[in-house]
Structures are given as structure tokens and as C-alpha cells.
């Protein structure tokens with residue numbers, strides 16, 4: 001049975017790394033029993049320039065029947081974020097209730113950490129971010145706009161249902177890992193209403209997973225510890241905003257944002273999950289064919305895992321890490337000279353070999 | 354004319370490092386024209402154990418006439434944060450409208466950065482945090498508490514007045530530094546109401562300081578850049594929560610939270626500002642006399658600057674950095690064996706010499 005994949009290459013280097021991901025999938029599909037069907041959608045800032053919106057009105061319904069969405073990157077100089085992101089990325093996350101944002105923070109063999117004396121054995125954790133509610137709510141507004149008395153109010157909304165489902169996911173994930181450790185980000189020592197509520201949801205969930213060891217960190221200290229003690233962490237869960245910050249910070253210590261993958265998951269198979277590199281469309285290098293496809297290919301690995309194709313995922317990840325470890329064919333950002341295609345060629349040779 | 358200093362040693366190692374700070378001030382006061390009068394207040398978790406509150410009802414009024422407050426640390430195992438912090442630290446910050454929280458991030462000569470290949474010339478910036486409003490508001494509550502439909506709502510409040518005063522401070526500070534650069538933290542690509550308002554306040558203020566170069570960073574990317582490009586930053590301003598996170602993260606890259614100072618400032622001389630180490634009361638090492646007094650002494654330096662005693666401040670800071678550079682007498686956390694007192698003795702000898 002073929003997996004139906006919706007491709008949204010998007011803008012800038014999104015259009016260069018998405019084909020690299022597809023080449024990997026096509027190579028894997030030469031194996032018996034593994035097959036993919038791709039539908040490509042041009043939703044992007046270019047699409048916006050022509051149609052005044054990032055995707056058509058029925059975009060969400062068009063994407064719905066797919067098994068997964070693979071997104072390159074969106075964004076273009078001059079197009080404000082609230083157009084490009086709120087017109088495509090956030091609506092997809094919300095319409096399909098992709099409430100889990102997963103970001104592995106792992107230093108690939110052969111890459112160098114920005115932290116002193118830290119190697120792959122020190123940096124290997126997973127950030128699990130709540131992806132639908134919390135600090136990113138649409139609720140709020142202004143009072144006395146334009147006057148000296150002006151103010152803006154923004155509501156953070158943390159629901160029990162929203163917390164329970166992300167925490168359940170995080171606890172299960174921790175339980176399935178050898179260390180069985182879960183750290184959670186909070187700020188209940190400063191933020192009085194939402195954060196103590198979040199802490200209570202964690203405490204309640206912890207009772208149902210008594211083999212998982214749980215540690216509370218205020219987000220400021222947690223951020224500091226990602227730098228000073230990355231080896232302390234196994235699974236780290238946070239609300240939307242805290243997860244956002246931590247899942248950019250972690251990758252910065254582990255080879256850079258440029259190689260970081262992410263998954264936006266709804267575990268319900270009736271709706272698609274979405275897989276995307278953490279990096280943006282990088283207009284400064286777009287068109288040169290030099291973008292690093294690692295973040296995209298790693299996102300493809302996460303997609304394969306989510307589709308239940310664990311052995312294909314393992315093979316692709318293993319091959320990629322062999323290539324970084326070997327260190328001979330790397331893109332410019334990692335100190336090499338290879339193009340996007342040359343890196344992918346080397347990886348595909350490794351995958352076959 | 355003597356400067357009147359209110360001392361609140363607090364709990365744990367707060368009671369060990371505060372005397373080190375006082376010894377430095379007493380040494381400086383041997384100089385003509387410099388004098389201090391100290392009043393010590395026992396406000397702490399111990400005080401709470403005896404009186405059921407962290408400070409007396411008239412605590413704020415008692416502190417008000419002083420020129421500055423020097424705080425050690427508060428917190429004790431078993432006393433919840435909402436008692437110790439909301440009963441002392443936050444009320445002082447708010448009652449005196451100490452709306453500026455200043456945290457220098459600078460790697461002292463002789464100390465080692467947690468970042469690979471980074472030295473003192475790479476890490477030298479100042480985090481300016483809004484300290485009174487924003488994400489730490491008291492506004493919010495719960496709906497359907499205890500039921501499956503439960504939720505908590507927390508309002509962030511960003512006022513024009515609150516933004517203008519912190520931004521004015523940040524721009525002036527940037528203007529007075531050689532690089533004249535101001536980076537600001539936002540998250541207006543995800544948080545729709547409060548953050549675009551904050552961005553507008555920055556843009557308006559930028560027009561009044563056209564010799565300062567301003568850069569916008571979303572807080573997730575900013576956190577990542579503190580790790581990958583610390584040398585990009587000069588002055589960094591953020592709302593209460595973002596400033597909190599960034600000002601723990603920065604120090605983690607620069608010798609650790611253990612050596613980081615902070616100032617809670619209201620520029621109005623009619624009310625006291627407060628100076629405190631970033632570290633907490635560290636119950637695990639309290640009572641052993643081994644706490645590192647650098648964060649406290651650096652906070653004393655910031656207090657001297659605020660009191661207009663720039664040359665005393667420079668001398669104390671210079672002497673301290675000579676001691677760290679020499680590297681012979683350091684506390685345990687920095688790889689040495691010196692006690693709190695031995696470090697302070699060495700520093701005072703250097704200061705005299």
C-alpha cells in the first residue's frame with residue numbers, strides 16, 4: 001500500500017531541500033513493500049503574490065486525505081510573517097490538531113557542538129512542544145490604541161484537555177526510552193495562573209506513569225542548563241512558547257538550526273501529520289543549490305517513523321550519520337564544499353551500499 | 354554624605370555572600386569622600402517561619418528611605434516559591450517600580466565559557482529586562498476547575514507607558530556604549546496581540562534614537578544566537594518573561610549563573626533600587642562557607658555605579674577581574690579550593706595594592 005505524501009516545497013531553499021527528501025524516499029521505495037505517491041502543492045509566498053493568499057480556500061480539505069505533509073519552508077523578503085506563517089503554517093498545525101511538535105536534539109557523529117568539550121554522547125534529548133494552544137492564542141486586543149494610555153492584552157489559554165494530550169504523549173515517549181526521564185518547563189514561580197495549572201496537570205499525569213522520573217525546571221534555568229548540562233536531559237516537554245524557545249536553543253548547541261528537523265503530529269491516523277526542517281527559507285542563499293538538506297532528510301526520517309516504516313527510517317538515518325561521520329562530503333555551512341545535490345548523491349550511495 | 358544601604362541577606366548562601374559584599378564596601382569607604390551606612394533586615398524564610406510572612410506589613414515603608422537595597426538570596430527547602438518570592442522579591446520590585454532589570458553578560462578574564470572557542474572578547478553584552486509588567490501580571494484565573502473542561506487563562510499586559518520607559522532606558526544605554534547596537538526580543542510571528550504592540554513601541558522609540566542601530570529577533574532565534582553568535586550582541590532588551598529567560602541563558606554561556614549579577618533599577622532617586630546575585634540560596638552548599646561571592650560583589654559594583662560612585666565601582670571590578678585572571682584563589686565552583694572568605698581576602702588585598 002502506497003503512502004500518500006503531500007509536498008509543499010514553499011519558498012527559497014524549501015524548493016531545494018524538498019527534492020532531496022523526495023529522492024531519499026524514491027530510493028527507499030525501490031525496496032519491496034514500500035511505496036509512496038506524491039502530490040505537490042505550490043502553496044507559498046509566490047502563490048500569495050499571484051492569488052492574494054498562501055493557499056486556496058479549500059487548501060486544508062485538499063491536504064486532509066494525505067498520510068503526511070512534507071513542508072520545505074515558507075517566507076519571502078517583503079512578505080510579512082503574519083501573511084506567510086499565519087496563512088499556511090499555523091492553520092495547518094491547528095486545522096489538523098497537530099498538537100505535538102517534536103524536535104530531536106542530537107549531535108550527529110562528525111558534527112561539532114557549539115558547546116565546549118561536548119560530543120554526541122552528551123547531547124541526545126527530545127523536545128516535545130505543545131503545538132496548538134497556550135501562549136499562541138488568538139485572544140486579546142488593545143485598549144486606548146494610539147493614546148498615551150494604550151495597552152495590549154494577550155490571553156494565554158491552557159486547557160486540561162490540551163495539556164493532558166501533550167503530556168500523555170510526552171510521558172509515553174519518555175517511558176519508551178531507556179532513561180525514562182521527563183523534564184518539564186514551567187514558570188510557576190513568576191506566572192501565577194497558567195503555570196501552576198500546567199504544573200498540576202503534570203503532577204496528575206505523573207501518577208499514571210510511575211516508572212518515569214519527572215523533574216520540574218523553570219524555563220529560565222532550563223535554558224541555562226541546555227548550555228551547561230545538556231547530558232541531564234532525555235525528554236523535555238513544554239507549552240507552546242517555552243517549547244518553541246527550547247527547541248531552537250537545543251539545536252543551536254547541536255550542529256545548528258540548519259540541521260534540525262521537526263514533526264507536527266496528530267497521532268490520529270485520520271488526519272495528516274506534517275514534517276518540516278526547523279530552518280526557514282533562507283533567501284540569502286536561495287537559488288545557489290548549496291542549502292544543507294540534512295534537516296529535511298532528518299524530517300523525512302521522522303515521517304517514516306510516524307508512518308510505521310521504522311526500518312526504512314533507521315536505514316536512512318544511519319546512512320546520513322555515516323556520511324556526516326565520514327565528513328568528506330558536507331555542505332558549506334558545515335565547513336564543506338558540496339552542493340545540496342552532491343550531498344544527497346553521497347547519501348544515496350551510502351544508503352544503497 | 355553617606356549612602357544608606359539596606360541589607361537583606363535572606364537565606365542560605367545569601368547570608369554568606371552578603372557579608373563579602375559589605376566587606377568590599379567597607380574597604381572602599383576608607384577612601385575620603387566615600388561612606389556607607391548599613392541597616393540589616395532579617396526578611397527571609399526564617400523570618401517567615403517565625404512570623405508567617407516574609408517581611409512585616411510595613412516592610413516596604415521601612416526600606417523606602419534607603420539609597421539602595423542589597424539582597425543576598427531568598428528561598429528555603431519546603432517553603433514554596435509563591436511564599437518566598439511573591440512575599441519579598443516581587444513586591445519590592447513592584448512597590449518601588451524597579452522597572453529595569455539589568456544583567457550584564459560578560460566573560461570575566463580567567464573564566465571559561467561553556468561555548469567552544471569563545472573568550473572574553475566574544476561575550477560582552479547587557480540584557481535589559483522589563484521588570485514590572487508583561488507576562489508576569491496578576492490577571493487571570495480558571496474556568497471549570499476540577500472538571501475535564503478545566504482551563505486556566507493568564508493575561509499578559511503590555512502598556513505603552515511600561516514599554517516606553519524600559520525602551521527609553523535600553524536605547525539610552527545602547528547609545529552610551531561604543532557599538533550603539535540594540536537587539537530586541539519579540540515573538541510577533543506567533544503571538545498576535547501583545548507582541549506586535551511591543552514591536553510598534555520599539556519602532557516609535559527607534560525614531561528618537563537614530564544613532565542606535567536596532568535589530569529585531571524572535572525570542573527563539575535570539576536564544577539560539579546567544580549560543581552560536583554571542584559576539585553579535587551589545588544591548589538586548591526584552592519583556593519580563595523573555596528578559597528573564599535570556600538573562601539566565603546569557604550567563605550560562607559566560608562562567609555560569611553562579612557569577613552573574615543583577616540590578617533592579619528605578620532611575621528615580623526618590624526610591625531605592627535593588628541589587629542581587631542571579632543565583633539562589635543554594636541550600637545544598639549553605640553553611641559550608643564555600644559559596645562564590647563574585648555574583649554578589651559584581652552586584653555591589655552595579656550598586657556603586659547606580660549611586661554615582663563610578664571610580665569605586667571601576668576599582669572594585671578591576672580588582673575582582675585581576676583575581677579571576679590570576680586564577681590562583683578561586684572558589685570550588687570555578688575549580689579552585691578557596692572559601693568565600695579567602696576569595697574576599699585576596700580581592701581586598703588586590704584592591705588595596
Ligand SMILES: CC(C)[C@H](C(=O)O)[C@@H](O)C(=O)O
Nearest residue numbers: 189190220434438442443597
Ligand atoms: C524567582 C523568579 C520569580 C524570578 C523572575 O523570574 O523574575 C527570577 O527568575 C529572576 O529572574 O529574578
Ligand SMILES: CC(C)[C@H](C(=O)O)[C@@H](O)C(=O)O
Nearest residue numbers: 081085089090244542543573
Ligand atoms: C514561525 C513561528 C510562528 C513558528 C512558531 O513559533 O511556532 C516557528 O518559530 C516554529 O517554531 O515553527
